[in-house]
Amino acid sequence: DTGVSQDPRHKITKRGQNVTFRCDPISEHNRLYWYRQTLGQGPEFLTYFQNEAQLEKSRLLSDRFSAERPKGSFSTLEIQRTEQGDSAMYLCASSLAGAVYEQYFGPGTRLTVT
């Protein structure tokens, strides 16, 4: 059973550095989502893709954030010039386009910006 995988699981970086996270969705899922979760809060939506097309971006996704899904399979989320406020758990989820109510999450990447 191959669920959603994310890499790395943990990332510690210094303020100002760039970081990139990877998400591999469930293989037959054509929708892929990114969320961010801070301590004691529920996940907040960042962006989502259907195949390779990025269809929606949240206002939370500042210009320093960019996400790609180049071949409609895995996705990357890059944060440029990291700030301490970027410290959070970055979660990836996937679903079928016709079953958006069944989003399956990966284990997340925990980012700490020092």
Added chain:
Amino acid sequence: QKEVEQDPGPLSVPEGAIVSLNCTYSNSAFQYFMWYRQYSRKGPELLMYTYSSGNKEDGRFTAQVDKSSKYISLFIRDSQPSDSATYLCAMFIYNQGGKLIFGQGTELSVKP
């Protein structure tokens, strides 16, 4: 005011108790309602989803939706220590993309 409100707890119950977890929401356009379970430092795990008002049962779990009151609940019967986790409600509007709106999460502890 947040679109989805959830009491953060923590909620502590003895093993075998019936647990009631609740969320309220303000946007009457929400159509689908989900419950996720999240263990510490793990990703959320989908437990159940419902569409209409009423009850949906899956094993020890029952999800209840009351659209007229904008109130949803998750009941856990015969709670076990392994149920100790944070429970997140989530909801969305079907024709507005795939963005889930989550509650804050309720931390549950089931004591042996």
